[in-house]
Amino acid sequence: MTLPRVIVLATGGTIAGSSSSAASSARYQAATVPVSALLEAVPALKDVARIEAEQVAQIDSKDMSFGLWARLAARVHHWSTQDDVAGIVITHGTDSLEETAMLLHLAGVASVPVVLTAAMRPATSLSADGPLNLLDAVRVAAHPDAAGKGVLVVINQEIHAGRDAVKAHTSAVDAFASPGTGPIGLVQDALVRFTRAPLRLPRQALPLPQNWPAVEIVASYAQPGRAVVDALVASGVRGLVVAAAGNGSIHETLVAALADAARAGVAVVRSTRTGAGNVIAPAQPNPSAGAFVSAGDLNPYKARVALLLALGADPALAGDPVRLQQFFALI
Ligand code: SIN
Numbered sequence: 001m002t003l004p005r006v007i008v009l010a011t012g013g014t015i016a017g018s019s020s021s022a023a024s025s026a027r028y029q030a031a032t033v034p035v036s037a038l039l040e041a042v043p044a045l046k047d048v049a050r051i052e053a054e055q056v057a058q059i060d061s062k063d064m065s066f067g068l069w070a071r072l073a074a075r076v077h078h079w080s081t082q083d084d085v086a087g088i089v090i091t092h093g094t095d096s097l098e099e100t101a102m103l104l105h106l107a108g109v110a111s112v113p114v115v116l117t118a119a120m121r122p123a124t125s126l127s128a129d130g131p132l133n134l135l136d137a138v139r140v141a142a143h144p145d146a147a148g149k150g151v152l153v154v155i156n157q158e159i160h161a162g163r164d165a166v167k168a169h170t171s172a173v174d175a176f177a178s179p180g181t182g183p184i185g186l187v188q189d190a191l192v193r194f195t196r197a198p199l200r201l202p203r204q205a206l207p208l209p210q211n212w213p214a215v216e217i218v219a220s221y222a223q224p225g226r227a228v229v230d231a232l233v234a235s236g237v238r239g240l241v242v243a244a245a246g247n248g249s250i251h252e253t254l255v256a257a258l259a260d261a262a263r264a265g266v267a268v269v270r271s272t273r274t275g276a277g278n279v280i281a282p283a284q285p286n287p288s289a290g291a292f293v294s295a296g297d298l299n300p301y302k303a304r305v306a307l308l309l310a311l312g313a314d315p316a317l318a319g320d321p322v323r324l325q326q327f328f329a330l331i
Pocket of ligand 1 (some may be wrong): 012013014015030057059060062092093094095096118119120121
């Protein structure tokens with residue numbers, strides 16, 4: 001039997017991290033082990049798929065950039081157009097994985113399953129989680145049931161929708177969660193089982209911007225100043241995502257500054273800093289009353305990725321909260 005062909009695109013992270021002390025999971029250097037060594041450490045891979053690997057980058061994912069996103073998306077697109085590729089696995093740092101997953105989800109760059117995986121412990125640690133996560137990710141990417149489910153995240157034996165997965169713990173091996181929705185499947189040894197399909201798949205692929213708009217995140221908390229918002233507007237920011245309290249509540253000082261920003265043509269999107277739940281959209285967006293566009297259940301980091309792509313595709317959305325709200329309602 002011919003095994004499915006799976007491409008592994010490596011970008012660095014703790015899954016490729018190493019330490020001089022096997023006993024420490026805290027003191028290590030991320031992004032040092034090449035993808036060839038990661039694959040060699042998991043002999044069982046050769047029974048699951050015919051693997052080809054590419055070292056797209058070797059970074060700590062806290063340093064993710066628009067340029068690397070564009071390069072990664074281009075490599076994903078390239079490989080997905082090869083006839084016999086069954087799926088693509090991306091090894092990534094956990095710190096910004098949720099943003100890259102959101103980007104690839106919205107960009108829709110692949111016609112085959114794209115599975116991001118990572119590790120919380122470096123490759124040299126006493127009980128590294130990377131080898132099993134990599135094997136499980138390849139199992140999912142090669143599995144026929146993964147087709148049509150968009151970008152996926154496989155870690156700690158769970159399959160998450162790329163739109164929903166977030167890093168929710170600093171150090172635990174079960175650091176990833178999909179707040180409010182939960183995982184969409186599991187991997188147990190050779191068993192790959194999807195328990196449901198993700199419903200919020202993009203209706204239309206959004207191209208990555210040629211010129212990335214300036215989109216930043218500000219937070220609401222006790223007695224904030226307005227200087228940060230004013231400085232961002234003066235610097236030419238096109239969009240602001242607010243990590244608001246609760247159901248999108250914003251301190252009155254910030255509301256005044258953000259309303260001025262919206263009147264100046266800056267897109268203002270309310271998300272929540274709570275970690276779960278929806279920010280409910282008002283019936284009529286009205287920036288002067290502080291009723292800005294709602295990000296729904298997207299956390300501020302995922303909402304920023306969505307706003308980057310929306311404004312990149314259609315800069316006029318910055319001054320059109322009604323249309324921008326429709327965009328967020330559909331993704
Ligand atoms: C990183 O995000 O590159 C480092 C942290 C990790 O992968 O867990």
